[in-house]
Amino acid sequence: MITIIDYGSGNLRSISNGFSKINVKSNVTKDPEKISGAEYLVLPGVGAFGQIMNNIEPYKKLIIEHISEDKPFLGVCLGLQALLSSSEETPGVKGLDIFKGKVKKLPIENGLKIPHMGWNRLDMTLCESKKSCSIIDGIDQDYFYFVHSYYASPEDEEVISGTTEYGFDVTAVLHQNNVFATQFHPEKSGVPGLKMLKNFVSMQL
Template sequence: MITVIDYGSGNLRSISNSFSHINVESTITNDPEEVAEAEYLVLPGVGAFGQIMKSIEPYKKVIKEHVDDGKPFLGVCLGLQALLSSSEEAPGVKGLSIFKGEVKKLPNDNRMLKMPHMGWNRLDMTLCEPKKTCAIIDGIVQDYFYFVHSYYAAPDDEEVIAGTVKYGFDVTAVLHENNVYATQFHPEKSGVSGLKMLKNFVTMSI
């Protein structure tokens, strides 16, 4: 069973529908007890860093317990950023610190790039550790995914970066360490490639 945390994010139904497209049952819940019982847990995200950290306050403990128990976890877009320690978008607000590091504003010094970063970009794994494997992007080679964001993850340990995209520079697109996976892009809005990624997530053994 896939459990999607309902903390008021706007893309819950689209994520649930995407799992339905690959014939996987999912449930959307705002009950911390149900979240605690999840086998596979998804933290979606639309909005601002300060907002999500306030909204997920009832779930912080169970999220960390889920991760510590070695069960698969997927953060999506703002759900990725919440896994970092802090964000320039909300100074003084603490993230979950599952990945040590900071979320930074996308630079646009020459004003040549559109902000927010919105649209389709090709996933690149060439800058990552050659021996690093990431189950959710297994079999995905330079596929295109859909992005909408103005901030990006800058983890202290760059080895947790499993994929990047080019947007003026190499922007973190996928984070992975042990049982924790996160994407800056929206797999539920990324067509066939996004469905392939979600299928990879749900077919991992736990």
């Protein structure tokens, strides 16, 4: 069973429907007991960094415990950014600090539109950690759907398993041990996105 944390995000049904398309049951819940007992845990997200950190406050300990128990965890979009230490979007607000580093504003000097919205190709050619990142198995230069104004800048670049080009190499996939996160929305990315969700639920607990 896939457990999706319901903290008031606007795209909860979208990610749930993504799992339904691959015939996998998911449970959208705000019940701490169900989240605590989750086998696979998903943190989706749209909105602002400060908002997500405020809304997931009741679940922070449960999320960290889930990760420390080596259970599969997936962060999506803002759910990826919440895994960093902090964000320029909301100075002074602490992230989950799973990945040391900062979420930074996409630069406007490259002349590209902010927010970055639309389809971009996922590139793994520069990333050493792609070799052990099982959610991108079978994914090769496919396009995924992005909507964001900020990007993750981890201190350890080896946790970056995929990038996309938007004036520079933007972090698109983070991975370390049992923790996976995508800046794009796999549930809105057609066949390659559904393949990624299948890879996630196929992991051995």
